[in-house]
Amino acid sequence: MSNVESSSSAAQQPPTSTLPMLGDNQVMQASTSASSTSNSNSNSTSSGNGGGGGNNVVGVPLDTQISGEPPSKKPCLDANAASSSSGGALSSAAAASGTHEKLAYRISTALCCAVCLDLPKTAMYQCQMGHLMCAACFTHLLADGRLRDQIATCPNCRVEISKSTASRNLAVEKAASELPSECQFCNKEFPYKSLERHEQHECQERPTKCKYHRIGCQWRGPYHETTEHERNCSHPKKSGYEVMAALEAHDLKIKEEKKMFNTLIDLLSYEKIIFNDLQMKPYRTDEYVHKLFYETARFSAFNQQWVVKARINNSQRDPHQTNERTITYQLILKTKTSTPMSIHFFALKGPFSDMKVSTQIYKHEFTETNTESDYYVLPLPDGIGGSGSSECNRMLANKGINFRLLMFLLNK
Numbered sequence: 142m143s144n145v146e147s148s149s150s151a152a153q154q155p156p157t158s159t160l161p162m163l164g165d166n167q168v169m170q171a172s173t174s175a176s177s178t179s180n181s182n183s184n185s186t187s188s189g190n191g192g193g194g195g196n197n198v199v200g201v202p203l204d205t206q207i208s209g210e211p212p213s214k215k216p217c218l219d220a221n222a223a224s225s226s227s228g229g230a231l232s233s234a235a236a237a238s239g240t241h242e243k244l245a246y247r248i249s250t251a252l253c254c255a256v257c258l259d260l261p262k263t264a265m266y267q268c269q270m271g272h273l274m275c276a277a278c279f280t281h282l283l284a285d286g287r288l289r290d291q292i293a294t295c296p297n298c299r300v301e302i303s304k305s306t307a308s309r310n311l312a313v314e315k316a317a318s319e320l321p322s323e324c325q326f327c328n329k330e331f332p333y334k335s336l337e338r339h340e341q342h343e344c345q346e347r348p349t350k351c352k353y354h355r356i357g358c359q360w361r362g363p364y365h366e367t368t369e370h371e372r373n374c375s376h377p378k379k380s381g382y383e384v385m386a387a388l389e390a391h392d393l394k395i396k397e398e399k400k401m402f403n404t405l406i407d408l409l410s411y412e413k414i415i416f417n418d419l420q421m422k423p424y425r426t427d428e429y430v431h432k433l434f435y436e437t438a439r440f441s442a443f444n445q446q447w448v449v450k451a452r453i454n455n456s457q458r459d460p461h462q463t464n465e466r467t468i469t470y471q472l473i474l475k476t477k478t479s480t481p482m483s484i485h486f487f488a489l490k491g492p493f494s495d496m497k498v499s500t501q502i503y504k505h506e507f508t509e510t511n512t513e514s515d516y517y518v519l520p521l522p523d524g525i526g527g528s529g530s531s532e533c534n535r536m537l538a539n540k541g542i543n544f545r546l547l548m549f550l551l552n553k
Contacts, residue, residue, distance in 0.1 A: 245320055245321055248316070248320060249317070249320050249322075252265075252273065252313050252316060252317050252320070253273070254273060254274055254275040254278050255272050255273055255274055255278075255295075255296055255297050256274055256275070256278035256281075256282070256296055257275060257277070257278050259275065260317045260320065260322065260333055261273075261275040261276070261313070261314060261317055262275070262337075263275070263276045263277075264276040264309055264314065265309065265310050265313045265314050265317070266279045266302075266307045266308065266309055266310070267307065267308060267309075267310045267313075268295040268297075268298065268300050268302050268306070268307055269300050269306060269307075270295065270297070270298045270300055272295050272296075272297040272298060273310065273313060274295075274296075274302075274307075277531055277534075279302070279307065279538075280531075280534045280535045280537075280538040281531075281534045282294075282296070282302065283302070283303070283304070283534075283537070283538035284466070284533070284534040284535075284537035284538050285461045287423060287433065287537045287538070288433055288453065288460050288461040288537070289461050290425065290431060290433070304538070304539075317333055318332065318333050318334035319332055319333070319334065320332070320333050321333070322336045324336065324339060324340055324344055324346075325340065326340060326344050326346035326347050326348070326363070327344050327345065327346040344364065345363065345364050345365040346363045346364065346365070347363065347364050348361055348362065348363065348364075349361070349362065349363065349364045349367050351367070351370060351371055351374055351376075352367075352371055353371070353374050353376040353377060355387070355388070355391050356376050356377075356379075356384045356387045356388060357376055357379075357383065357384070357386070357387030358374055358376040360374070401500065401501075401502060404502055405500070405502065408485055408502070408549045411549045411550065411551060411552075412550075412552060413443060413549070413550040413552065414547070414548070414549055414550075415442045415443065415547075415548050415550075416545055416546060416547045416548070417440045417442065417545070417546050417548075418491045418492065418493070418543070418544075418545050419437045419438075419440060419449060419491075419543070419544060419545070419546055420437060420438075420541045420542065420543050420544075421435035421436060421437050421449060421450075421451055421470075421541060421542040421544075422435065422436065422437075422540075422541045423435055423540075423541075424436055430458060432452070432456050432458075433452070433453055433460075434450060434451065434452045434453075434456070435450065435451040435452070435468075435470075435542060436448060436449070436450045436451070437449045437450075439475060442548050443482070443548070443550050445474060445475075445476050445478065445482075446474075446475040446476045447472060447473065447474060447475060448472075448473045448475055449470055449471070449472055449473070449546060450470065450471055450473055451468055451469065451470035451471075451519070451542070452468075452469055452470075452516065453466060453467070453468060453533075453537070454466060454467055455467075455469060455516065464530055465530055466530045466533040466534065466537075467518060467519075467521075467530075467533065468518075468519040468521070468533055468536065469516040469517060469518050469519065470488065470516065470517060470519055471513055471514045471515060471516045471517065472484065472486055472505065472513075472514045472546075472548075473512060473513045473514070474507045474512040474513070475512075477509060478507060478508070478509060479509070481506055481507065481508045482506070482507045482508075482550060483504070483505075483506045483507075483550070483551040484504070484505055484506070484507060484514075484548055484549065484550060484551075485502055485503070485504050485548070485549040485551070486502075486503060486504075486505075486546060486547060486548045486549070487500060487501055487502045487503060487546075487547055488519060488544045488545070488546055488547075489544065489545045489546075489547060490544065490545065491543050491544050491545040492545070493543055494542075494543035494544055494545075496532075496536060496542065496543065496544055497521065497522050497532055498519060498520060498521060498522070498544070499520040499521070499522050500520070501517070501518070501520040503517045521533060
């Protein structure tokens, strides 16, 4: 008991010069001795504070050096090991997740289009050196080459590209379809192949119209708010006069579509109807600045010779400098006629063509002095106002434009 009391009192007193200074050998002996009394612990602590000239104490556990408490008051080693092992599992899982995200990002960066720097949505082409281009950018480059009257080249290595030299890379297309891509509405990640279906039908943040938009409601918001909005929408409670004003604008659009349909039905009742499957080929004008135009070979209809001619952006000087591109075409009578001919005509997709075109009927009266119709827009479906730039690029990328021309002659 006297030893314990004296050791506790010694532990409370600060170390003085009268206390013995322990060297490294003495500390090693004190830490490894069988009698682990508080006196030896206090001596070891005091020697760690004052002895050794500021060097680390050899043989004393690190936690004892820092906290000043013996290891026996710490949690057991097994518990520490278990906690450290569970923490290590979590950290390793987080590290694996981070590595997976970094790997997916690196792969998507390597597989993206060299022009628009985006993953391909449809086909992916590659030049002879292996540089990747999505279908839209590939056709755009070919169309630019056509407009400039130059050979299209890869934007990376400048090697010649064409539909015969470039090839599709199916492995890249399949790999890109499995990569995660972020939804533009909810910012969640989905496989690229299912992203379009999610954005159009499943995403709760996709923009949606109110079901009363036909009577004038202009609300447009996320899908999950549609039910709440329609429950509180004020348009169903408006007067009949206000509702009729909105319905008139809607009916006007329906009326235009119905008018075109009725016109087509009337044309099919004409006595003289003819169609020709044609191909327009590219040519250049003889002007100082050679302008691109398309023209068909002569064909027969109603005992006359005809030609279809088309131009890009109404013969703009440098059509390759703009992304907005349109095709306009005209019908030309190549033989003389003694009587006026009232012709209705429009272009359609032919049996050997992949052209996408909407229906728009035009009319012109051909006479002996007026043998050329005006230039009319070829209505391509993926643009505003009937001008689809991407479809126009795809047509320009081909060696020719295949289509079917329907003509109706009104007998007077």
